[in-house]
Amino acid sequence: MRFSNLHTHTTFSDGKGTVKENVESAIAKNMLSLGFSDHSFTACDTSYCMKLEDYGAYADEVLRAREEYRGQIPIFLGIEKDYYSDVDRSTFDYVIASVHYIVRGGICYPIDHSARQQEECIRDAFGGSVMDMARCYYDMVIEHAQSSKPTLIGHFDVLNKFSIMPERDERYISLTVDAMTEVAKYCKYFEINTGGISRGWRTVPYPSDYLLRHLLSLGGEVVINSDSHHPDNLDFHFNESVQLLREVGYDHFCVFNGTGFDKVKL
Numbered sequence: 001m002r003f004s005n006l007h008t009h010t011t012f013s014d015g016k017g018t019v020k021e022n023v024e025s026a027i028a029k030n031m032l033s034l035g036f037s038d039h040s041f042t043a044c045d046t047s048y049c050m051k052l053e054d055y056g057a058y059a060d061e062v063l064r065a066r067e068e069y070r071g072q073i074p075i076f077l078g079i080e081k082d083y084y085s086d087v088d089r090s091t092f093d094y095v096i097a098s099v100h101y102i103v104r105g106g107i108c109y110p111i112d113h114s115a116r117q118q119e120e121c122i123r124d125a126f127g128g129s130v131m132d133m134a135r136c137y138y139d140m141v142i143e144h145a146q147s148s149k150p151t152l153i154g155h156f157d158v159l160n161k162f163s164i165m166p167e168r169d170e171r172y173i174s175l176t177v178d179a180m181t182e183v184a185k186y187c188k189y190f191e192i193n194t195g196g197i198s199r200g201w202r203t204v205p206y207p208s209d210y211l212l213r214h215l216l217s218l219g220g221e222v223v224i225n226s227d228s229h230h231p232d233n234l235d236f237h238f239n240e241s242v243q244l245l246r247e248v249g250y251d252h253f254c255v256f257n258g259t260g261f262d263k264v265k266l
Contacts, residue, residue: 001264003238004255006035006078006152007096007191007225012058013038014048017231019061025231027073032255034234035076036062037096040085044101044108049082059091076256080154083144093258097144097187098154102136111137112155115162122164130166131175134159138179145186151256152223153183155193155206162201167208177214180207188220189254189261192245194237195227205241212248221254221261242266 008022009015017025019036026034038058039049050058059077066075078094081087084103089095102109102121109121111133126132137159145153157176159165166172184190192212196202207215215222222245226236245253246266254261 001242002030002032003224003235004031004033005226005228005234006037006076006094006223006256007154007193007227008034008036008234009038009229010036012054013050015229019065022231022234023065023069023073023075026234029235031073031235033074033076035078035094035256037078037080040079040081040087042082042084042101044084044103045110074258076258081148081150083140094151094256095148096152096154097148097150099137099140099144112158112161115164118162118164130164131171134165134172134175138175142179142182145183150187151189153187153190155195155227156180156190157207157211160206160208161196173210176211180211180214181218184215184218184220189223190215190220191223191225192241193225193227194241198226198233198236205237209244209248216249222250223254
């Protein structure tokens, strides 16, 4: 089975490979297509994202690669838009909406960078309440989907990355299910994201299997993405993700075609 990946980071943000290195890896892997989605600028933390002045160079480099490799592999220009970013979406073929931070009391708390930082957010911003922090995060995901009207929802339950969330607590399960129901009203395309696995934090992708089942019941669609930060990981854990989709009841996944999505049968 051939795959595509829309969630690809390069040296323009916190990725380890250039645009060209990622394209050549995708060709070597016989991928259907490749989309680039470097991190949008976030003023609260500039350590991982693109600089505003680099947006033009990023777009130019991806579009140059599109022409250079035309006939070998389709290439798409996207961006991973953070909740705290402003983006002119007309520049891009697609937009992935993700939440990476919670800002409280003027302090920016990364929620998916490290276990220590997530714990600090829970302790300092929410008085130690995991559920209050989770509720804030999922409210932000809903608001982001509603205001940004993205092409795709990025790593929906990334809060689970460090196994700090009470994933088996019925209250938490109910919170995530309700949030997905709301988000799906504004964007029905969710990525199944394998990035937490490639970086050694998880053994299963986002979203969790019960959320994939719920998404299916809502009529939502799944796009398989690796959240790749290295050219070697463009299709990381994709075959296993296909098996997971079969197990939860999907008979297809979706692949971006430049303007919308095509269904690929499992």
